[in-house]
Amino acid sequence: MPSAGVVIIGNEILTGKFADDNTPWLVARLRQLGCDLFRVAIIPDTLDDIAAEVAEQSRRYDWVFTTGGVGPTHDDITFAGIAKAFALPLHHRPELVAVLKRKLGEACNTAALRMAEIPEGSELWWDGNVTFPLVVTRNVCIFPGVPSLLRLKFDRVAHRFVGAPVHGLRLSTGRQESEIAALLTEAVSRWPAVAIGSYPRLDEVPVHVIVTIESRDNQALARCEAFLRAGGLTDAP
Amino acid sequence: MPSAGVVIIGNEILTGKFADDNTPWLVARLRQLGCDLFRVAIIPDTLDDIAAEVAEQSRRYDWVFTTGGVGPTHDDITFAGIAKAFALPLHHRPELVAVLKRKLGEACNTAALRMAEIPEGSELWWDGNVTFPLVVTRNVCIFPGVPSLLRLKFDRVAHRFVGAPVHGLRLSTGRQESEIAALLTEAVSRWPAVAIGSYPRLDEVPVHVIVTIESRDNQALARCEAFLRAGGLTDAP
DSSP states (O other), rough: OOOEEEEEEOOOHHHTOOOOHHHHHHHHHHHEEEEEEEEEEEEESSSHHHHHHHHHHHHHEEEEEEESSSSSSOOOHHHHHHHHHHHEEEEEEHHHHHHHHHHHGGGHHHHHHGGEEEEEEEEOTTTTTTTSOOOEEEEEEEESSSHHHHHHHHHHGGGGGGOOOOEEEEEEEEHHHHEEEEEEEHHHOOOOTEEEEEEEETSSSOOOOEEEEEEEEEHHHHHHHHHHHHHOOEOOO | EEEEEEEEEEEHHHHHHHHOHHHHHHHHHHHHOOOEEEEEEEEOOOOOHHHHHHHHHHHHSSEEEEEEESSSTTTTHHHHHHHHTTTEEEEOHHHHHHHOOOOOOOOOHHHHHGEEEEETTTTETTTTTTTSSSEEETTEEOOOOSHHHHHHHHHGGGGEEEEOOOOOEEEEESOOOOHHHHHHHHHHOOTSSSEEEEETTSSSSOOEEEEEESSSOHHHHHHHHHHHHTTTHHHHH
């Protein structure tokens, strides 16, 4: 299955100036695609942070998705950070320069051209016959931070990240977590292909524990479910 | 100023089973306290991920706040991960064992006692005369993942993380980002103590750019503001 990591580049998120709408959207979308997300890092707009996080995620996962920092102003340093991650030079990519000049005309100044200055050897993905392609450096897909743009651009290339779907369901109990811990531990050891999570819902009335079970193996999932139901778990409210 | 990182430990967030309410709350709360947040990592419930992320953040920041993974079930391995980060052994801490036994009585089984099995040498913070103290290993404060509990426990110790407040404001322009880029770059170089961010609001009508300026130095902030207003920026809508 494809594995993925997400890098949210943005001081504005860490300082609470804007809400991070991109993480929840990417989490849900990747799940839907069957692409396994292993890590989200929200980091500042600094070269070293971007380079270190991108290099590490690129090594560990099939795909890395970055958001933010691709505009024309001083705080847009994502391309430079990714270039640093792979020790690649930056260059003005002719196809992107052409697009910007066509689109902006007179307004295409030095600042605007920074949007065409990308790591050498990057791929340009034109999926969906777009005007401005997605820039992909090695396995790192570089998305804008503006939520509507991210969604539009992501959906055009989403077919590239599809994996087998994960099936799952939620069970519940009114007992305490510690009382069902042994049951869960046994289920974990019997069905290693099933991911089991236990989540006390102390904020809800009546207080209960949600137990989630998930797998790509439907047979294992069904057996694990039957075992837990026999142990007293019921449908989640 | 105190610096901080956050580690959100939870498969349930990465797989989209539950929304991450803790990151936005911590972001806002730390800002309010004047504690500078430099990184949020959302990671799976695996020993090596927890150990690596906690060790790295502990080295870089004054404080690390973890959430999640402190219950009695198989997927609660935060204490073990933090012990691994610092190569500390785990032990059943007598004060915590006593609290659990008093609180749970008969129900205090082996699973429940895992909540008392913490890295050796951890501090227990009893701020607010609580029944169950906060466990702090070196500079890592270990919070529960349940949002209401996290908030309650965080607020009791928040006075320990207070820094000087950051002041800031938002300006706006209807011009394109590339047209104000040179102005912003000049402001950045003139007032290094001011953090300047530029955020195109392409999802809003009319389309505009929000420019945020922030600083702990009020005089620099006022000068930078005047400079940007002279350059054509106005109050944000």
